Amino acid sequence: MTANDSLTVPTNTIVTAQSLATFCDEYLSASAFQDYAPNGLQVDGGRPIQRIVTGVTACEALIDAAIADNASAIMVHHGYFWKGEPAPITGMKGRRIRKLMQHGISMLGYHLPLDAHPVIGNNAKLADLLDMTVIGPLYPHEAHPVGNIAICEPQNAQSLIAQITKALGRIPLHISANYKTATNTDDERPNDRLIERVGICTGGAQDMIEQAALMGCDAFISGEISERTTHIARELGIDYFACGHHATERGGIQALGDIIAQQFGLPVTFIDIDNPA
Structure with missing residues (x-):
């Protein structure tokens, strides 16, 4: 599917976290993959999407950068809720999700579909x-x-x-x-x-x-x-x-951000949190 296919969204439409996820789910054929984490909307910040930050991994540093950028959504390749990880939302996971919820920031993650x-x-x-x-x-x-x-x-x-x-x-x-x-x-x-x-x-x-x-x-x-x-x-x-x-997984999320900016008419900023691994 290309950016010019039938998924084009009118620029005057109010973009919700769910409508953004629906577009990305379809564009990436997310439901076709047996993955290690859920693809799509992982945290619903509860407000319209007006500004988006993209990044490779939804670490706390990226969340802080999104807060500073006044973003209402984060889109990443490495999100949350991986198979085998502890379920309680405590410690590091708790801090991350708490910051998202406190600032009304939605978070979407796409793993294998974005590979x-x-x-x-x-x-x-x-x-x-x-x-x-x-x-x-x-x-x-x-x-x-x-x-x-x-x-x-x-x-x-x-x-x-x-x-x-x-x-x-x-x-x-x-x-x-x-x-x-x-x-x-x-x-x-x-x-x-x-x-x-x-x-x-x-x-x-x-x-x-x-x-x-x-x-x-x-x-x-x-x-x-x-x-x-x-x-x-x-x-x-x-x-x-x-x-x-x-380093090898910066390209996909940047390209998805470009598609979102084009389709929804929203400002999308890629923020690269340095990682030597």
Whole structure:
């Protein structure tokens, strides 16, 4: 679905938290995903939406920034009420939600739907940012696949590192596919192999590296890295680039904010709360 489809909302319409959520739910096909947290409206601040702040994670710092911006809604990729977390609204969770309610701020969160969207999703936007062309899904047999396969101009790892660094403002951690094991030394050789076919799945998707190798990718890009990821990359012969969970997931929520601003005629401000992870 594109910004010009039938979900256009008249600019003179009063925007409620529920009507904003309904639009986003439909645009992102949120109900199609089995997710780790509820997608959509998570906290209803109880007042019309006139100004929106977007961000990656609904941390207290983002809430404070939204309060300072006089926002009536926050939209994020990482919201609340994750599976397995304690249910009581106490401690850190209590402080966050209390601030939202005290200032009448609604909060909407979209996780997997915002990763997977073919146009404004995190994976699609990261591919755009890196001048790569998406050619298909990482999991072709899934009804709503999250990861993508993209192609780029053939380049070595150092060239791709420079491109990622420029695009995201941080140097990725690179695990080379060219791992040498000898009788007297174990080290990484300079990687001169060319990278052209790349698997992409932002955030904490490092374990999808095996699927990327299975799909014939030369490299895999995600946000985080685990101890096992290093060995998998070396043994399967696929370069791995850990580019930061936060850094790789800024694009989707910014793009969704742009769509909302266009459709509803509301001011939308992206606020980036620094996170090195």
